[in-house]
Amino acid sequence: MKKIGFLVIVAIWAGVLVAHQGREHTKPDTPISLLPAPEMDAQINLDYVNQIRPIWEKKCFACHAKNQELPWYAVIPGIRQIILWDIWKAQEHLDLSDNFPFGGHGTPAEDLEAILEMLAQSNMPPLRYQIFHWDSGLTPNEKAQVHRWALDSLLSIKPKFQETH
Ligand code: HEC
Numbered sequence: 001m002k003k004i005g006f007l008v009i010v011a012i013w014a015g016v017l018v019a020h021q022g023r024e025h026t027k028p029d030t031p032i033s034l035l036p037a038p039e040m041d042a043q044i045n046l047d048y049v050n051q052i053r054p055i056w057e058k059k060c061f062a063c064h065a066k067n068q069e070l071p072w073y074a075v076i077p078g079i080r081q082i083i084l085w086d087i088w089k090a091q092e093h094l095d096l097s098d099n100f101p102f103g104g105h106g107t108p109a110e111d112l113e114a115i116l117e118m119l120a121q122s123n124m125p126p127l128r129y130q131i132f133h134w135d136s137g138l139t140p141n142e143k144a145q146v147h148r149w150a151l152d153s154l155l156s157i158k159p160k161f162q163e164t165h
Helices: 002-026 037-059 079-093 108-121 127-132 140-157
Strands: none
Touching: 037 140, 108 140
16 A cells, blocks of 8 residues: 555656656747738738838839839830840749738748848949839838838747847
Protein backbone atom coordinates (compact mmCIF):
# COMPACT_ATOMS: atom_id res chain seq x y z
CA MET A 1 0.00 0.00 0.00
CA LYS A 2 2.83 2.35 0.93
CA LYS A 3 4.53 1.52 -2.34
CA ILE A 4 1.43 2.39 -4.36
CA GLY A 5 1.04 5.72 -2.52
CA PHE A 6 4.66 6.55 -3.36
CA LEU A 7 4.13 5.66 -7.03
CA VAL A 8 1.02 7.85 -7.18
CA ILE A 9 2.99 10.82 -5.83
CA VAL A 10 5.81 10.21 -8.32
CA ALA A 11 3.27 9.98 -11.15
CA ILE A 12 1.62 13.25 -10.13
CA TRP A 13 4.99 15.00 -9.95
CA ALA A 14 5.99 13.61 -13.32
CA GLY A 15 2.71 14.87 -14.72
CA VAL A 16 3.29 18.34 -13.32
CA LEU A 17 6.83 18.42 -14.70
CA VAL A 18 5.79 17.25 -18.16
CA ALA A 19 2.90 19.70 -18.25
CA HIS A 20 5.17 22.53 -17.18
CA GLN A 21 7.85 21.66 -19.71
CA GLY A 22 5.23 21.35 -22.38
CA ARG A 23 4.16 24.92 -21.67
CA GLU A 24 7.73 26.20 -21.78
CA HIS A 25 8.28 24.47 -25.09
CA THR A 26 5.30 25.87 -26.90
CA LYS A 27 5.80 29.40 -25.57
CA PRO A 28 6.56 31.43 -28.70
CA ASP A 29 9.32 34.04 -28.60
CA THR A 30 7.32 36.23 -30.98
CA PRO A 31 3.54 36.47 -31.08
CA ILE A 32 2.15 34.19 -33.75
CA SER A 33 -1.13 35.06 -35.35
CA LEU A 34 -3.65 32.30 -34.80
CA LEU A 35 -5.67 33.03 -37.92
CA PRO A 36 -5.57 30.41 -40.70
CA ALA A 37 -3.91 31.57 -43.94
CA PRO A 38 -7.03 32.52 -45.95
CA GLU A 39 -8.41 34.62 -43.08
CA MET A 40 -5.02 36.24 -42.55
CA ASP A 41 -4.88 37.14 -46.26
CA ALA A 42 -8.39 38.59 -45.98
CA GLN A 43 -7.32 40.77 -43.03
CA ILE A 44 -4.20 41.96 -44.86
CA ASN A 45 -6.32 42.67 -47.94
CA LEU A 46 -8.83 44.72 -45.96
CA ASP A 47 -6.07 47.05 -44.74
CA TYR A 48 -4.58 47.10 -48.24
CA VAL A 49 -7.84 48.13 -49.90
CA ASN A 50 -8.52 50.84 -47.30
CA GLN A 51 -5.06 52.33 -46.88
CA ILE A 52 -2.69 51.40 -49.71
CA ARG A 53 -4.65 50.76 -52.88
CA PRO A 54 -5.89 54.37 -53.23
CA ILE A 55 -2.23 55.52 -53.34
CA TRP A 56 -1.12 52.76 -55.68
CA GLU A 57 -4.01 53.23 -58.10
CA LYS A 58 -2.54 56.63 -58.95
CA LYS A 59 1.14 55.73 -58.84
CA CYS A 60 1.61 52.04 -59.68
CA PHE A 61 -1.39 50.63 -61.51
CA ALA A 62 -0.31 52.02 -64.89
CA CYS A 63 2.22 49.17 -65.03
CA HIS A 64 1.19 46.74 -62.29
CA ALA A 65 -2.52 46.28 -63.13
CA LYS A 66 -4.38 45.02 -66.18
CA ASN A 67 -6.57 47.05 -68.56
CA GLN A 68 -5.06 50.46 -67.86
CA GLU A 69 -5.03 53.25 -70.40
CA LEU A 70 -1.66 53.74 -72.07
CA PRO A 71 -0.12 57.21 -71.56
CA TRP A 72 -0.38 59.74 -74.44
CA TYR A 73 3.29 59.34 -75.39
CA ALA A 74 2.69 55.66 -76.19
CA VAL A 75 1.88 56.86 -79.74
CA ILE A 76 5.60 57.48 -80.30
CA PRO A 77 7.08 54.44 -82.07
CA GLY A 78 9.87 52.88 -80.05
CA ILE A 79 8.57 54.42 -76.82
CA ARG A 80 5.44 52.32 -77.17
CA GLN A 81 7.48 49.11 -77.17
CA ILE A 82 9.34 50.18 -74.02
CA ILE A 83 6.04 50.91 -72.24
CA LEU A 84 4.49 47.58 -73.26
CA TRP A 85 7.63 45.75 -72.16
CA ASP A 86 7.56 47.56 -68.79
CA ILE A 87 3.92 46.63 -68.23
CA TRP A 88 4.52 43.00 -69.12
CA LYS A 89 7.61 42.77 -66.91
CA ALA A 90 5.96 44.64 -64.02
CA GLN A 91 2.98 42.26 -63.91
CA GLU A 92 5.16 39.19 -64.27
CA HIS A 93 6.75 40.31 -60.98
CA LEU A 94 3.77 41.84 -59.20
CA ASP A 95 0.20 41.94 -60.54
CA LEU A 96 -2.00 44.20 -58.41
CA SER A 97 -5.18 43.69 -60.50
CA ASP A 98 -6.99 41.43 -58.01
CA ASN A 99 -5.86 42.87 -54.66
CA PHE A 100 -4.05 40.82 -51.97
CA PRO A 101 -2.76 38.11 -52.32
CA PHE A 102 -1.22 39.70 -55.41
CA GLY A 103 -0.60 37.96 -58.71
CA GLY A 104 2.85 37.48 -60.22
CA HIS A 105 5.61 35.01 -59.50
CA GLY A 106 5.96 35.54 -55.73
CA THR A 107 4.26 34.04 -52.68
CA PRO A 108 2.40 36.57 -50.46
CA ALA A 109 5.42 36.74 -48.11
CA GLU A 110 7.86 37.20 -51.01
CA ASP A 111 5.72 40.01 -52.44
CA LEU A 112 5.66 41.83 -49.11
CA GLU A 113 9.44 41.42 -48.80
CA ALA A 114 9.86 42.79 -52.34
CA ILE A 115 7.69 45.78 -51.39
CA LEU A 116 9.86 46.51 -48.34
CA GLU A 117 12.95 46.15 -50.52
CA MET A 118 11.42 48.54 -53.09
CA LEU A 119 10.87 51.10 -50.30
CA ALA A 120 14.44 50.72 -49.04
CA GLN A 121 15.83 51.21 -52.55
CA SER A 122 13.27 53.91 -53.49
CA ASN A 123 13.27 52.46 -57.01
CA MET A 124 9.54 52.45 -57.83
CA PRO A 125 8.08 53.82 -59.99
CA PRO A 126 11.14 53.60 -62.28
CA LEU A 127 12.86 56.93 -62.98
CA ARG A 128 11.96 56.76 -66.68
CA TYR A 129 8.29 56.84 -65.64
CA GLN A 130 8.69 59.60 -63.05
CA ILE A 131 10.22 61.86 -65.72
CA PHE A 132 6.86 61.89 -67.53
CA HIS A 133 4.77 61.59 -64.33
CA TRP A 134 6.57 63.93 -61.99
CA ASP A 135 4.02 63.43 -59.15
CA SER A 136 4.13 59.62 -59.25
CA GLY A 137 6.88 59.16 -56.63
CA LEU A 138 5.70 58.08 -53.16
CA THR A 139 5.74 60.96 -50.64
CA PRO A 140 7.49 60.36 -47.27
CA ASN A 141 4.06 59.95 -45.64
CA GLU A 142 2.94 57.42 -48.23
CA LYS A 143 6.21 55.52 -47.88
CA ALA A 144 5.70 55.35 -44.10
CA GLN A 145 2.14 54.12 -44.59
CA VAL A 146 3.15 51.42 -47.09
CA HIS A 147 6.05 50.41 -44.85
CA ARG A 148 3.82 50.00 -41.80
CA TRP A 149 1.27 47.95 -43.71
CA ALA A 150 3.84 45.73 -45.46
CA LEU A 151 5.86 45.06 -42.30
CA ASP A 152 2.84 44.38 -40.07
CA SER A 153 1.37 42.08 -42.73
CA LEU A 154 4.63 40.23 -43.27
CA LEU A 155 5.14 39.73 -39.53
CA SER A 156 1.66 38.26 -39.25
CA ILE A 157 2.50 35.56 -41.81
CA LYS A 158 6.23 35.28 -41.10
CA PRO A 159 6.79 36.17 -37.41
CA LYS A 160 10.56 35.58 -37.55
CA PHE A 161 11.12 38.08 -40.40
CA GLN A 162 13.84 40.61 -39.69
CA GLU A 163 14.38 43.67 -41.83
CA THR A 164 17.94 44.03 -43.01
CA HIS A 165 17.69 47.70 -43.99
C1 HEC B 1 6.61 52.29 -65.59
C2 HEC B 1 6.09 51.08 -65.03
C3 HEC B 1 6.07 50.86 -63.53
C4 HEC B 1 5.44 51.63 -62.58
C5 HEC B 1 4.60 52.87 -62.76
C6 HEC B 1 5.71 50.95 -61.32
N1 HEC B 1 6.47 49.83 -61.51
FE1 HEC B 1 7.01 48.46 -60.13
N2 HEC B 1 8.01 47.36 -61.53
C7 HEC B 1 8.08 47.69 -62.88
C8 HEC B 1 8.92 46.72 -63.55
C9 HEC B 1 9.25 46.71 -65.05
C10 HEC B 1 9.34 45.79 -62.57
C11 HEC B 1 10.20 44.56 -62.75
C12 HEC B 1 11.56 44.75 -62.18
C13 HEC B 1 12.39 45.63 -63.02
O1 HEC B 1 12.65 45.25 -64.16
O2 HEC B 1 12.81 46.70 -62.53
C14 HEC B 1 8.76 46.24 -61.31
C15 HEC B 1 8.96 45.59 -60.10
C16 HEC B 1 8.37 45.98 -58.92
C17 HEC B 1 8.52 45.29 -57.67
C18 HEC B 1 9.39 44.07 -57.42
C19 HEC B 1 8.53 42.85 -57.47
C20 HEC B 1 9.34 41.57 -57.31
O3 HEC B 1 8.70 40.53 -57.12
O4 HEC B 1 10.56 41.61 -57.39
C21 HEC B 1 7.78 45.96 -56.74
C22 HEC B 1 7.61 45.61 -55.26
C23 HEC B 1 7.16 47.07 -57.40
N3 HEC B 1 7.52 47.06 -58.72
C24 HEC B 1 6.32 47.97 -56.80
C25 HEC B 1 5.83 49.13 -57.42
C26 HEC B 1 5.08 50.13 -56.72
C27 HEC B 1 4.66 50.05 -55.27
C28 HEC B 1 4.82 51.11 -57.63
C29 HEC B 1 4.12 52.43 -57.38
C30 HEC B 1 4.63 53.24 -56.33
C31 HEC B 1 5.39 50.70 -58.90
N4 HEC B 1 6.01 49.49 -58.73
C32 HEC B 1 5.26 51.40 -60.08
C33 HEC B 1 7.45 48.76 -63.49
C34 HEC B 1 6.72 49.74 -62.87
